[in-house]
Amino acid sequence: MKTKRMLLVRASKDVCAAEICHIQSICEMFGIEHVVIDLDVLDDFTTKVKDLEAFDFLYLGAHADTAGFGEADGSVFFEWDSFSAELCAADCLRYGSVLLLGCCRGGLRMVALTLFTSCGKIDYVTGPRWTVSPQEITTGFHVFLYNMVCRREQPSTAAARASAATGYDFYYYDRVEAEDAIYSKIIEDRIRDGVVNDE
Numbered sequence: 001m002k003t004k005r006m007l008l009v010r011a012s013k014d015v016c017a018a019e020i021c022h023i024q025s026i027c028e029m030f031g032i033e034h035v036v037i038d039l040d041v042l043d044d045f046t047t048k049v050k051d052l053e054a055f056d057f058l059y060l061g062a063h064a065d066t067a068g069f070g071e072a073d074g075s076v077f078f079e080w081d082s083f084s085a086e087l088c089a090a091d092c093l094r095y096g097s098v099l100l101l102g103c104c105r106g107g108l109r110m111v112a113l114t115l116f117t118s119c120g121k122i123d124y125v126t127g128p129r130w131t132v133s134p135q136e137i138t139t140g141f142h143v144f145l146y147n148m149v150c151r152r153e154q155p156s157t158a159a160a161r162a163s164a165a166t167g168y169d170f171y172y173y174d175r176v177e178a179e180d181a182i183y184s185k186i187i188e189d190r191i192r193d194g195v196v197n198d199e
Helices: 017-029 042-049 080-090 109-118 134-150 155-166 175-192
Strands: 005-010 033-038 055-061 068-070 077-079 093-102 122-128 170-174
Touching (some): 005 017, 017 033, 017 055, 033 042, 042 080, 068 080, 080 109, 109 170, 122 134, 122 155, 122 175, 134 155, 155 170, 170 175
Parallel strands (some): 005 033, 055 093, 093 122
Antiparallel strands (some): 068 077, 122 170
């Protein structure tokens, strides 16, 4: 079995060093190879990862909202769809990859759907839905990764246990489930409108 790999992306200068160090320690404990990069300019992302092997996990440390992420003061800001498209263009993710959004609002459905539609290599997105501290984020992801890597649990179980451990909701989204819900809604609408087969 291939060694699991994680790319840690620091997209905010005030993401505390202890947060990144904690995630690095978790990776070392669970045998996950890892690389840390700073993201200042989206166009530089591909250059920074082009000579690296592909990753199973991507941890994003930043401030975020429904539109994107970056610095708390908005001086550096990346839209979710632009970042996701850049991830695909950089070809740095293995199929079935998991994005760990270490930022407030990273667990919103709209964020996950935007990431899924912009990059087909992302299968799972997880993160907190509420405003949380770095300690709560790293504790949640410690539990999540333990369950995914060591216990080989499904992502929904890992997210539920991360939520239980922190007392904050860590949501996870699965590409297959999201696509199923979208396509089922389209088919239901077509049936309701009397358009069963448009051939």
